[in-house]
Amino acid sequence: MIQQIQKDFAPWFDKLSEEQLAKIVENQVSLNYNKGEILSKQGGFASHIIFLSEGLIKIYKEHNDKNLILKIVKPGEFIGLSSLYNKGIFDYSAASIDSSKVYSIQAEIVKYLIRNNSDFAEKIIGQLNQNTSQYFERIMSLTQKQLHGRIADAILHLSREIYESDTFNMLLTRRDLADFCGMSTESAIRILKEFHNDRIVNIDGKNMHVISYQLLERLSEVG
Amino acid sequence: MIQQIQKDFAPWFDKLSEEQLAKIVENQVSLNYNKGEILSKQGGFASHIIFLSEGLIKIYKEHNDKNLILKIVKPGEFIGLSSLYNKGIFDYSAASIDSSKVYSIQAEIVKYLIRNNSDFAEKIIGQLNQNTSQYFERIMSLTQKQLHGRIADAILHLSREIYESDTFNMLLTRRDLADFCGMSTESAIRILKEFHNDRIVNIDGKNMHVISYQLLERLSEVG
DNA sequence: GAAAATTTATGATTTACCTCAAATTTAGGT
């Protein structure tokens, strides 16, 4: 068990002391979530930080029925860091889009580590800033590009950042994809079909195969 | 001079040692920018962190001629923090929208402070997370609301967060406002006029007076 | 394993917003 934790967290704690490791082990619980289950609700207390060990999580905001998926989190990343030293409230919801395994760590422990392990603090800042860069990309995609460009961006993101393969089972429903691209479900479906017909990607249900990254990038570029 | 720096930075360095203060003073330059001047360009090396002492700065992204203003920075905030431990490249441009006074500090010094002053590290994480919350709000406004809601959000933000008054000279051009709301200049103008006619705000050129926060909030809510 | 619910799909209609165009006002430079 301790070995598993050590392994999962390895990239985050180069210089973790015995004492610090013990603190983590003692103040953490391991949880499993099924597809569709909610890990945290927008507005809830952010007393814990979640570390995703296996699976896939969507981070989303709710607004008048409609959802917007802010980020798709893959294993090795923390969820809820942005609540640290902030309002102590989650400003987004998180739900599992695949069966997932997580460690839930008390926020106080993460703060303790930040204070007592500058290496960890630097890495946390690094992840926060990487997320911010990603959010900037998303803002540009969502606000400056039209439907084709947005879907192209989403497929590129899924292929390169999330699944790291040109062929993947995307798990996201059409509705999720639409929520990720800030468009109606019908539009998402229509454009996926167009991309399929134009031989840019090959789509069979949720299975997706990227045929031409070049065309996707072109679409992303022109918006 | 040192006293001015100490005063400007006071909220960031509760527990700043003599040595640390000296390091800042030695590795900083004070700069003045006129309205319209560019402080940093998207894609440039992020070797410095900027601290805004006086004035107002817009942070924006360029994409196919059009700009999107990500954030308006007011005195007391850092610019460029999101490049730390990241790519070392600014992923946005910054320009002065009023005559501004800034300190430009070497990024290495800021990193040194993060490593050696956990109090400072925590405050930096706090600011980064506050920014992130703000970006989430912006993403929701820009992607889920229509023009009226977005302009309402912008006015509320300017009034409450930036100028902290119901009456202010907004400095932003109509085009800036449109770039902040992700819409065409014409649309921004039309909606400002509507708000004026409907006695929600009183607008005379760049002078703005909020008449009804309630109506603005209603517009923000319904989108 | 049938029923219910959700997801996917496609076509027709509506609309919010952009683009274009042209006039007027304001700001900047010498």
Next chain:
DNA sequence: ACCTAAATTTGAGGTAAATCATAAATTTTC
């Protein structure tokens, strides 16, 4: 103070994308 450039304003027309409606396919539930 004048000239030029930039910003603001208003109207008309076009269109990208949402919404609505309805059906088929898939998944979930008991």
